[in-house]
Amino acid sequence: MLEILTRGFRDVRQYLQGMRTLTEENLSEALKMIRVSLLEADVEFQVTRSFLDRVKNQALGEIVQVKVRHKDKKVRISPGDHFISVCQTELVRLMGPADSSLNLRSKPSSIMMVGLQGSGKTTTAAKLARFLVKERKKPMLVAADVYRPAAVEQLRKLGSDLDIPVYTDGGADPPEICRKALAEIGSRGCDVAIFDTAGRLTVDAPLMEELRRIHDLTSPENVLLVCDAMIGQESVNVARAFNESISLTGFILTKLDGDARGGAAISIKEATGVPIKFVGMGEALDRLEEFRPEGLASRILGFGDVVGLVKGFEEVVDEKKAEEEAMRMLAGNFTLSDFLNQIRAIKKMGPLQDLVEKLPFFSGGLHDTAKVDDYELIRMESLINSMTPGERKHPDIVNDSRIRRIANGSGRGESEVRDLLSKFKDMRDLMAAMGGGKIRGRWKRLKGLKRMFGGGFSDLLGNQDSEQFAGNPFGLPEVNKGKQISKKALERQRKKSKEARQARKKSKKR
Numbered sequence: 001m002l003e004i005l006t007r008g009f010r011d012v013r014q015y016l017q018g019m020r021t022l023t024e025e026n027l028s029e030a031l032k033m034i035r036v037s038l039l040e041a042d043v044e045f046q047v048t049r050s051f052l053d054r055v056k057n058q059a060l061g062e063i064v065q066v067k068v069r070h071k072d073k074k075v076r077i078s079p080g081d082h083f084i085s086v087c088q089t090e091l092v093r094l095m096g097p098a099d100s101s102l103n104l105r106s107k108p109s110s111i112m113m114v115g116l117q118g119s120g121k122t123t124t125a126a127k128l129a130r131f132l133v134k135e136r137k138k139p140m141l142v143a144a145d146v147y148r149p150a151a152v153e154q155l156r157k158l159g160s161d162l163d164i165p166v167y168t169d170g171g172a173d174p175p176e177i178c179r180k181a182l183a184e185i186g187s188r189g190c191d192v193a194i195f196d197t198a199g200r201l202t203v204d205a206p207l208m209e210e211l212r213r214i215h216d217l218t219s220p221e222n223v224l225l226v227c228d229a230m231i232g233q234e235s236v237n238v239a240r241a242f243n244e245s246i247s248l249t250g251f252i253l254t255k256l257d258g259d260a261r262g263g264a265a266i267s268i269k270e271a272t273g274v275p276i277k278f279v280g281m282g283e284a285l286d287r288l289e290e291f292r293p294e295g296l297a298s299r300i301l302g303f304g305d306v307v308g309l310v311k312g313f314e315e316v317v318d319e320k321k322a323e324e325e326a327m328r329m330l331a332g333n334f335t336l337s338d339f340l341n342q343i344r345a346i347k348k349m350g351p352l353q354d355l356v357e358k359l360p361f362f363s364g365g366l367h368d369t370a371k372v373d374d375y376e377l378i379r380m381e382s383l384i385n386s387m388t389p390g391e392r393k394h395p396d397i398v399n400d401s402r403i404r405r406i407a408n409g410s411g412r413g414e415s416e417v418r419d420l421l422s423k424f425k426d427m428r429d430l431m432a433a434m435g436g437g438k439i440r441g442r443w444k445r446l447k448g449l450k451r452m453f454g455g456g457f458s459d460l461l462g463n464q465d466s467e468q469f470a471g472n473p474f475g476l477p478e479v480n481k482g483k484q485i486s487k488k489a490l491e492r493q494r495k496k497s498k499e500a501r502q503a504r505k506k507s508k509k510r
Contacts, residue, residue, distance in 0.1 A: 008037020042232030042263030
């Protein structure tokens with residue numbers, strides 16, 4: 001995702017590394033590198049020029065405080081750090097401010113989805129309906145695309161999957177369908193109508209005329225343009241055309257997860273003044289996210305997105321269950337069943353590569369050759385599923401004959417079973433060391449974790465500075481300090497862990 005932009009800013013950081021001052025000469029070279037990156041990423045030319053002008057003015061016009069105090073420690077700030085900070089501020093300003101609100105005060109309310117054919121309007125309409133259900137609204141989908149083959153059937157299927165009513169009328173034209181749907185919404189027990197309108201391959205007069213008629217008949221409170229992020233600079237032209245014909249209230253960018261360029265995300269708000277409300281990050285119906293410009297800017301610059309990562313975990317993980325598992329992990333009482341639950345939760349959150357890119361300790365961004373394979377999670381799950389409950393609870397009892405049985409049951413090699421057990425034990429030992437406060441200075445333990453996801457993950461952690469992780473092995477910010485695990489609870493878990501280890505030893509002797 002957005003690899004071209006991330007690579008460009010990473011190159012600039014490396015170029016400025018070690019420089020003591022920002023001069024006209026080195027700043028000009030840095031800006032040139034960013035200009036090339038932005039244009040390659042299909043950011044609109046005028047947007048690129050205004051962004052670079054603002055960055056240059058701020059970078060040269062401010063006095064850089066090279067030493068700052070943070071938590072009783074002096075931290076050195078380089079001119080390069082200052083330059084990247086200016087870029088981050090301007091990126092957030094370019095794409096923001098964050099505004100994912102919808103006008104749903106009136107009852108019933110309506111949302112008009114517009115866009116070109118192929119942008120993903122129908123699927124996005126269903127995703128938005130699911131999002132509104134979580135917000136305790138009662139949406140109704142309206143099939144107003146009577147031209148595209150199977151469009152109505154597709155919406156019916158999506159509505160059925162989500163248990164959301166779908167209004168259809170095969171004998172009326174789209175404006176009349178939307179008017180009738182709005183009149184009947186109360187009788188369906190719903191309070192928000194979502195109009196799935198027709199699109200065309202290009203912007204044309206008949207399409208705009210039909211959309212204006214729908215708008216005049218229904219007076220929707222929200223008009224959202226669904227825009228394919230992968231069409232690059234053309235997204236700006238499309239957005240301007242729709243905004244001039246019917247006043248837009250927001251954008252939904254689709255296919256952002258598959259876009260290596262990112263030009264639409266950076267250009268569209270600046271060019272039109274209309275906010276980006278949501279982004280589509282996958283085909284699944286739960287893959288619609290509220291747009292956070294600061295999170296996307298942070299990812300572009302290679303700093304990860306901790307807030308987005310936490311929000312994703314909150315979607316798929318039960319808080320109480322997660323806290324219990326965390327205590328067992330820190331006490332060293334961690335089983336393969338717990339590991340399997342974590343694998344399944346991670347799979348629900350989307351592609352593994354996307355999750356890794358949100359982690360904050362890859363300060364230089366992901367290396368081009370560092371790719372994380374989602375198949376690794378599937379392989380681990382199949383191996384654990386082939387184990388007995390006893391083997392999952394006590395992995396140490398798995399001997400050669402059990403390894404052969406597990407390998408045959410999962411259709412995989414014996415070496416893969418041994419590799420999984422070795423990785424799991426590395427992780428269990430690491431968590432126990434963290435819980436016991438013994439991790440400081442034990443960089444070798446942490447580097448054992450990089451084997452968890454194969455060579456790609458090894459490349460990601462291989463170049464990290466060990467001093468960076470002293471006392472904070474993942475380089476994560478200190479959050480939720482007021483909700484730490486109590487010493488008594490941790491001690492109880494350690495006692496259980498000790499008893500479990502003794503039980504495993506006895507079972508081995510038998």
